Amino acid sequence: MTTPIVEMKNIEKHFGSVIALAGVSFSVMPGEVHCLLGDNGAGKSTFIKTMSGVHKPSKGEIVVDGQKQVFESPRDAMNAGIATVHQDLAMIPLMSITRNFWLGREPVKKFGPISYFDHKYANEVTMEEMSKMGINLREPDQAVGTLSGGERQTVAISRAVYFGAKVLILDEPTSALGVRQTSNVLSTMDKVRKKGVGVVFISHNVRHAMAVGDRFTVLNRGQTLGTAKKGEITAEELQDLMAGGQELASLEASLGGTV
Amino acid sequence: MSDLAVESADERVKNVSLISRLMKRPELGAIAGLALVTIFFLFTADPKMFTLAGILNFMTPAAQLGILAIGAALLMIGGEFDLSVGSMVAFTGLIFGAAMVTFDLPLYAAIIVTFMAAAAMGAINGQIVIRTGLPSFIVTLAFLFILRGLSLVGLKAATGGSTQLRGIRAEFEGSWLADFFSGEAFTPFFYWLAEAGWVDTFKSGKPKVDGIPVDILWFGLLALLATWVLLRSPFGSWIFAAGGDSNAASNSGVPVRKVKMYLFMFTACCAALVAILTVMDAGSTDARRGFQKEFEAIIAAVIGGCLLTGGYGSAIGAFFGSIIFGMVLIGLSYTNIDQDWYLVFLGSMLLIAVLFNNMIRKRVTGER
Numbered sequence: 126m127t128t129p130i131v132e133m134k135n136i137e138k139h140f141g142s143v144i145a146l147a148g149v150s151f152s153v154m155p156g157e158v159h160c161l162l163g164d165n166g167a168g169k170s171t172f173i174k175t176m177s178g179v180h181k182p183s184k185g186e187i188v189v190d191g192q193k194q195v196f197e198s199p200r201d202a203m204n205a206g207i208a209t210v211h212q213d214l215a216m217i218p219l220m221s222i223t224r225n226f227w228l229g230r231e232p233v234k235k236f237g238p239i240s241y242f243d244h245k246y247a248n249e250v251t252m253e254e255m256s257k258m259g260i261n262l263r264e265p266d267q268a269v270g271t272l273s274g275g276e277r278q279t280v281a282i283s284r285a286v287y288f289g290a291k292v293l294i295l296d297e298p299t300s301a302l303g304v305r306q307t308s309n310v311l312s313t314m315d316k317v318r319k320k321g322v323g324v325v326f327i328s329h330n331v332r333h334a335m336a337v338g339d340r341f342t343v344l345n346r347g348q349t350l351g352t353a354k355k356g357e358i359t360a361e362e363l364q365d366l367m368a369g370g371q372e373l374a375s376l377e378a379s380l381g382g383t384v
Numbered sequence: 385m386s387d388l389a390v391e392s393a394d395e396r397v398k399n400v401s402l403i404s405r406l407m408k409r410p411e412l413g414a415i416a417g418l419a420l421v422t423i424f425f426l427f428t429a430d431p432k433m434f435t436l437a438g439i440l441n442f443m444t445p446a447a448q449l450g451i452l453a454i455g456a457a458l459l460m461i462g463g464e465f466d467l468s469v470g471s472m473v474a475f476t477g478l479i480f481g482a483a484m485v486t487f488d489l490p491l492y493a494a495i496i497v498t499f500m501a502a503a504a505m506g507a508i509n510g511q512i513v514i515r516t517g518l519p520s521f522i523v524t525l526a527f528l529f530i531l532r533g534l535s536l537v538g539l540k541a542a543t544g545g546s547t548q549l550r551g552i553r554a555e556f557e558g559s560w561l562a563d564f565f566s567g568e569a570f571t572p573f574f575y576w577l578a579e580a581g582w583v584d585t586f587k588s589g590k591p592k593v594d595g596i597p598v599d600i601l602w603f604g605l606l607a608l609l610a611t612w613v614l615l616r617s618p619f620g621s622w623i624f625a626a627g628g629d630s631n632a633a634s635n636s637g638v639p640v641r642k643v644k645m646y647l648f649m650f651t652a653c654c655a656a657l658v659a660i661l662t663v664m665d666a667g668s669t670d671a672r673r674g675f676q677k678e679f680e681a682i683i684a685a686v687i688g689g690c691l692l693t694g695g696y697g698s699a700i701g702a703f704f705g706s707i708i709f710g711m712v713l714i715g716l717s718y719t720n721i722d723q724d725w726y727l728v729f730l731g732s733m734l735l736i737a738v739l740f741n742n743m744i745r746k747r748v749t750g751e752r
Contacts, residue, residue, distance in 0.1 A: 200637075211635070215632040215635040215636050216629075216632060217624070217625050217628035217629045217632050217633065217695065218628070218629075219624070219628045219691075219695045219696045219745070219748060220621070220624050220625060220628055220695070224621050224624065224625075227621070228621060228622075228625055228633065228636040228637075228638060229622075229633075229636040229637030229638045230637065231618035231621055233618060240617075241612075241616045241617055242616055242617055242618050242620070242621065244616075268748045270748065271748070
């Protein structure tokens with residue numbers, strides 16, 4: 126068995142007297158999509174913020190490639206190869222796709238003492254990376270604002286992968302998208318997985334998770350309710366786990382099985 | 385497979401018409417405006433306006449405004465305003481004048497001191513805006529008054545009660561550096577042209593135009609430099625990003641605070657450059673120097689395609705916007721039209737430009 130890229134062991138996080146995470150264990154293998162499911166307030170956001178270096182865990186340890194790590198800032202996590210694609214994307218709508226793709230890491234060419242932004246190379250790479258993800262750009266200098274929400278997600282994801290992310294954390298990438306765009310993002314995740322990148326897919330939509338997930342971990346009230354492999358669990362069971370079983374079952378009965 | 389993808393992408397490039405490509409350029413409005421204004425004056429103004437002498441006549445005020453407008457444009461693209469640039473011209477004019485007359489510094493030292501003072505004031509503006517998170521509009525509005533007041537108080541202290549400091553010309557007479565900041569450039573070239581009979585001459589054989597005012601050269605140089613930075617350097621991308629969405633920019637690793645800081649300092653230094661140029665030209669400095677120039681500079685930047693919300697615009701647009709200004713300001717005196725229409729024009733131009741920019745922005749981002 127291969128070693129996980131990232132392993133989170135018994136992570137606890139307390140905010141004052143509030144226990145947001147009460148011992149969560151979670152691992153990501155190379156080339157898998159590991160879904161992290163949970164209802165609102167289950168601790169998903171706190172957990173991924175711990176993983177991406179925003180919060181420091183109160184207890185527990187983070188192991189990257191077999192080595193224990195302490196992240197002081199998101200930059201440390203990024204350097205360790207953990208990239209996060211946030212709900213509010215790190216994309217600037219008025220800027221071109223190329224400029225967004227390379228933002229903060231612009232390729233430069235030297236002309237004597239002057240170094241300048243190598244647009245030709247940047248455009249070529251952007252076009253190529255985007256077409257690998259199945260998006261054929263009309264022109265790489267079109268503004269990101271002209272792209273659909275799903276396409277923007279794809280730009281953000283392919284940017285993270287291009288710059289060497291080993292683990293990609295996607296925070297509810299499908300929550301604001303339509304049906305078609307959602308399937309685009311899901312297929313992007315599949316392509317990323319095939320490159321050997323570990324994907325952490327946060328969602329509260331069981332159907333989206335079932336469509337791409339290799340493993341599923343359900344969080345509830347700051348605790349893991351267990352991790353299941355694909356095929357070991359049905360969508361209904363996952364749904365029940367997320368909502369805390371009983372209540373939803375009775376609700377579902379009154380709604381005629383539509384939830 | 386990838387060949388195929390590139391090919392199909394290329395095919396679609398051809399579908400984008402030249403016009404819709406041009407429509408997306410921020411400076412389009414300014415160029416169209418300049419064309420309109422030129423046509424207007426071609427019909428209404430004395431033909432002298434478009435002789436070489438006439439053109440230099442309106443390009444000089446355009447250049448003085450334009451240097452400020454280019455600074456203002458970069459800062460606006462970076463998402464901030466500086467309402468203190470007009471007062472900054474007066475303040476740095478005082479520093480420059482006092483350095484030479486009161487403290488008897490040589491020209492090069494006075495210029496260094498002036499730029500350093502400007503950069504320091506810009507840095508203070510920037511630090512306050514960045515650290516407090518207050519809108520730059522308010523912070524620099526405060527400095528509009530503070531700097532204007534300091535200029536008045538300082539001038540009175542330096543001159544013993546007057547608000548005008550004279551006798552600056554005598555201080556730099558004969559300095560080799562003076563040629564870079566005052567007078568005309570390429571004078572021998574123009575004499576050569578006159579001898580060859582290619583430009584208009586006086587009866588004595590002296591050319592009517594004996595050089596290009598250095599202000600215009602500085603203006604052109606800055607416009608080119610700023611455009612290069614915006615379009616061809618990584619720092620340019622950071623400016624657009626800082627103004628477009630500062631959160632997203634810093635998430636991507638752009639040093640947003642540093643970028644904004646440099647922009648405030650650059651804008652202040654543009655004001656200092658205008659102060660040095662105009663003070664050396666006039667030989668004196670006074671407290672009303674640069675009065676209301678902050679508004680004109682911002683208007684020129686907006687005409688040039690800068691969005692008030694930041695993240696979009698162009699330096700070359702501000703360049704053309706400033707030329708429109710100079711053309712109308714001076715051009716009206718070549719016509720029978722009352723000069724005071726200038727203000728009406730100024731306001732209308734701003735309004736049209738904002739409406740136009742709004743439309744362009746929607747086009748760029750694909751909003752309908």
